Each structure stands twice: as structure tokens, then as C-alpha cells.
Amino acid sequence: MVMVDMHGIDHAFTGIRDEPLYGRVKEFLRGGDRWPWVLTRLGIPDSALKGKNCPCPGCGGKDRFRFDNKDGTGSFLCSQGTGNVLAGSGWALLEHVYGWSFERALDEVARVALVDFAPKAGIGTSSSGHVHMAPSELPQAVSMPVAPGVPQVIHWQNLAEEPQRRYDYLMRVFRESIPLSQLDGTALQIVRNYWISRGMGATFRMPPHLHFHARLTDTQQQWSGPALIAWITRPCDGPNAFADRHFVGMQRIWLNPALLHGPLPAKQSKAPIEQAKKSFGIMDKGMIGSSVHLYGSEKSRVRLIGEGIETVLSWLRLQSLQGTLTESVEAHACLGTSQIKNWFAPTDKPVWLLQDNDPAGKDAAALFQKLHPDTRILAPPSSCNDFNDYLLAMIQKPSSQRSISPCVP
Ligand SMILES: [Zn+2]
Incomplete structure (x- = not known):
């Protein structure tokens, strides 16, 4: 049984606690011609928002x-096919089209406006400084050094055909696989040997949201074998995104079947195929604002993000070896530099970013810090590409040499 804690959702969407959500949304909506933008993101077709007579997105017809959009209020008129004219603001339009109460509509608009999820810097459209919103699609040009993507609204109960087909496949893999915490027998042996091969140690606490599939097929590479599966969710879908199975994708890591017989050198621990690590998404741009949630909850004090799953796990392992982790962390792997650049999460706690040392990793970290100036960047020594390299170098060297350039090949 899954306990649903709504407390975190309130926090996620109200952010600045002493300011009512409605006030913040209102301020956002005042910031320009934003109703059409909001309505489009909530699924009302562009073609209905052109100011011409057309079929009603709520009740159909031909040109009723x-x-x-009078004074930017999102207003509309609909004769409902009866001549009984219905008119109102954007809020009334959402009620007419979706049957939403005002409270529901406010939640949905707040989610779209992402009042609390947006980058903090480089906007300057709000006099109070509370609305930190500058998605690239906003009709009014705002000066931003960069334009991060904004997570789209996903109607989970009503996916389009192709996303639904892909989601069904993803859920089939979900049902066929087992959470790492429930493994036993040969499956447990393979997975434990994999983590040992990657430097995680024998007593490693496996991330609760990762699964193991004993025989996952990749038809493209004509390979079937044991695989780890990481479920990709979006912090903007709330703290229960995983429990609600709001997966925008998965990352599959095929393992070397020889792990059954013992740990292997790190480089041989994945399956001997060209692409042992493959991402799968349910829809175009669905990965924007997504990550693999590895540990922790909204109650954790710090949000820790990194590019690869093993980068994040390795950093945590290093802290545990050195006894240097003093904060509880909510740890996420973004799975790529573009997801780091487009990271969206509640802005209610400090973010620590684990940087990879390749040019793309450094770029992404620099950009992220521009958008989120309070971010603490943590980088491995310049001679290592990422924290997994660093960890492997540390545990393979005698302790007397640990302080000097552990990653030089
Ligand atoms: Zn209508």
C-alpha cells in the first residue's frame, strides 16, 4: 500500500509560504499576454485561440x-449551440472545457506557470521579484542568457496513441522486473557483483527505485540479458511521481552475464554490446525537467543532482567512506547534460550539483549556476572525468597515494 502524502505537494506549489498561491499566479498572468500561452499548455488547441469564430474546445459545434482575450484576461464567448451565450475569463474557459473547479484550475495553471520551479536568475519581468518565470515560449520577449526548456503538461490519464503505446511497453518492463531491494538468488548475485565492480562495496544500499530484469531484450542489438532499469520521473509531477508511476522514460543498463560468477573489472561490467546503456522515452521532449530519483524525499535537506546514476552513487559512496556527508540529501541523476540544463524542481532547498569534467559537463554546470546562483558545484579532481572515475581510482590505490592525482591513467 502506498501512503500518499499531500503535504509535499502543497510545499512544491506554494513555495514562498506566506504568499497565497493565487496571488503569485495572478502576478504571473499579469506579466503580459500569458493566458493563450497557459491555455495552450493545458491542451486547448492553438487554433481555438486565434480570436476568430471556430468550434468550441469545450462543447464543439462549428463556429460558436x-x-x-479582453485586456489579457483569457476571456471568451461561446453560444453553446443554443444561443445562450456563455462568456468569462480564462478561469471560466477552463471550467467550460474541462469542468474544473476554480481550485483545480488554479493548481493546473500554477503547475503550468511553474511559479516555484523556474530558474531564479536573469528574468527581471516581475517588480516584486517573486515570479521567476521565463520559458522560451513566452510571447513577450524576456532577456535571458539562455532559455531552458519547460516541462510540458502531461495528461497521464489521457495520453495520445503513440505515447500510450510506449508507456504500455515501459509498464510491461516494470511488471516483469523486480526492485533491487527485493532481489535474491542469482539475480542478487549478479547485481551485487555489478555494484562491487563499479566500486560501490559489498554493503552498498541499493537505490530503492531501480529495478532488475533477468532477461531484457533489445531487438535492435539482438541481445537479451540481465539489466538494471532506472525509472525516469519529473520533480514537477510532485513527490509522488514514482508511486503514481508517472514515468516519462527509463534507462536500461545491460549487465555482463559473467557477473554471475564474480565481480569484473569496471570496464567489463556492462554487457559486451555496442550500447549497453540505452534511454527510452514515452514522448518527444518528455524528458525535459526529468531525472532518476535515487534516494531521499522532500524531507531531505539538500537536493543533489549529477549527470550519471553512477556519478551520484559514487559521490555518495565517497562521502560514506570519508564520513563527510553531514546533510540528508534527495539525490537525482539527470542522465545527460541537456536534462541538467533543463532541471526543474521546487526551489525550497539548496542544490548541490556534481559536475563532470568534460567540456559538456562543465558547460552544463556553468549554465546551471547562472540560472540557479545559490547552487554549490562539486567537481572531482581535474584529472578525473567524473566521480565514478575518482572513486575507482581511490579504492584501487594504496591510501598513501590517495591525495595525489588519482585519475591520471
Ligand atoms: Zn462551448
Whole structure:
């Protein structure tokens, strides 16, 4: 049984606790011609928002509807096919189209406006400084050094055909696989040997959200074998995204079947195929604002993000070896530099970013810090590419040499 804790959702969406959500959303909506932008993101077709008579997105017909957006209020007129004209603001339009109460509509608009999820820097459209929003699609040009993507609204109960087909496949893999915490027998042996091969040690506490599939097929590479599966969720879907199975994708890591017989050198621990690590997404751009949630919860004090799953696990392992981790962390792997650049999460706690030392990793970290100036960047020694390299170098060297350039090949 899954306990649903709504407390975290409130926190995620209200952010600045002493300011009512409605006030913040209102301020956002005042910031320009934003209703059409909001309505489009909530699924109302662009074609209905052109100011011309057209079919009603709520009740159909041929030309009974007109979006006139008076004074930027999102207003509309609909004759409902009866001549009984219905008119109102964007809020009334959301009620007409979706049947939403005002409270529901406010939640949905807040989610789209991402009032609390947006980058902190480089905007300057709000006089109070509370609305930190500058998605690239906003109709009014705002000066941003960069334009991060904004997570799209996903109607989980009503996916389009292709995303649904892909989601069904993903859920089939989910049902066929087992959480790492429940493994036993040969499956446990393979997985434990994999983590040992990657430097995680024999007593490693496995991330609760990762699964193991005993025989996962990749038809493209004509390979079937044991694999780890990491489920990709979006912090903007709330703290229960995993429990709600709101997966935008998965990362599959095929393991070397020889791990059954013992740990292997790190480089041989994955399956001997060209692409042992493959991502799968359910829809175009669905990965924006996504990550693999590895440990911790909204109650943790710090949000820790890194590029690869093993980068994050390795950093945590290093802290545990050195006894240097003093904060509880909510740890996420973004799976790529573009997801780091497009990271969206509640801005209610400090973010620590684990940087990879390749040019793309450094770029992503620099950009992230520009958007989120309070971020603490943590980088491995310049001679290592990432924290997994660093960890492997540390545990393979005698302790007397640990302080000097452990990653030089
Ligand atoms: Zn209508």
C-alpha cells in the first residue's frame, strides 16, 4: 500500500509560504499576454485561440466559439449551440472545457506557470521579484542568457496513441522486473557483483527505485540479458511521481552475464554490446525537467543532482567512506547534460550539483549556476572525468597515494 502524502505537494506549489498561491499566479498572468500561452499548455488547441469564430474546445459545434482575450484576461464567448451565450475569463474557459473547479484550475495553471520551479536568475519581468518565470515560449520577449526548456503538461490519464503505446511497453518492463531491494538468488548475485565492480562495496544500499530484469531484450542489438532499469520521473509531477508511476522514460543498463560468477573489472561490467546503456522515452521532449530519483524525499535537506546514476552513487559512496556527508540529501541523476540544463524542481532547498569534467559537463554546470546562483558545484579532481572515475581510482590505490592525482591513467 502506498501512503500518499499531500503535504509535499502543497510545499512544491506554494513555495514562498506566506504568499497565497493565487496571488503569485495572478502576478504571473499579469506579466503580459500569458493566458493563450497557459491555455495552450493545458491542451486547448492553438487554433481555438486565434480570436476568430471556430468550434468550441469545450462543447464543439462549428463556429460558436471566440477567444477574445479582453485586456489579457483569457476571456471568451461561446453560444453553446443554443444561443445562450456563455462568456468569462480564462478561469471560466477552463471550467467550460474541462469542468474544473476554480481550485483545480488554479493548481493546473500554477503547475503550468511553474511559479516555484523556474530558474531564479536573469528574468527581471516581475517588480516584486517573486515570479521567476521565463520559458522560451513566452510571447513577450524576456532577456535571458539562455532559455531552458519547460516541462510540458502531461495528461497521464489521457495520453495520445503513440505515447500510450510506449508507456504500455515501459509498464510491461516494470511488471516483469523486480526492485533491487527485493532481489535474491542469482539475480542478487549478479547485481551485487555489478555494484562491487563499479566500486560501490559489498554493503552498498541499493537505490530503492531501480529495478532488475533477468532477461531484457533489445531487438535492435539482438541481445537479451540481465539489466538494471532506472525509472525516469519529473520533480514537477510532485513527490509522488514514482508511486503514481508517472514515468516519462527509463534507462536500461545491460549487465555482463559473467557477473554471475564474480565481480569484473569496471570496464567489463556492462554487457559486451555496442550500447549497453540505452534511454527510452514515452514522448518527444518528455524528458525535459526529468531525472532518476535515487534516494531521499522532500524531507531531505539538500537536493543533489549529477549527470550519471553512477556519478551520484559514487559521490555518495565517497562521502560514506570519508564520513563527510553531514546533510540528508534527495539525490537525482539527470542522465545527460541537456536534462541538467533543463532541471526543474521546487526551489525550497539548496542544490548541490556534481559536475563532470568534460567540456559538456562543465558547460552544463556553468549554465546551471547562472540560472540557479545559490547552487554549490562539486567537481572531482581535474584529472578525473567524473566521480565514478575518482572513486575507482581511490579504492584501487594504496591510501598513501590517495591525495595525489588519482585519475591520471
Ligand atoms: Zn462551448
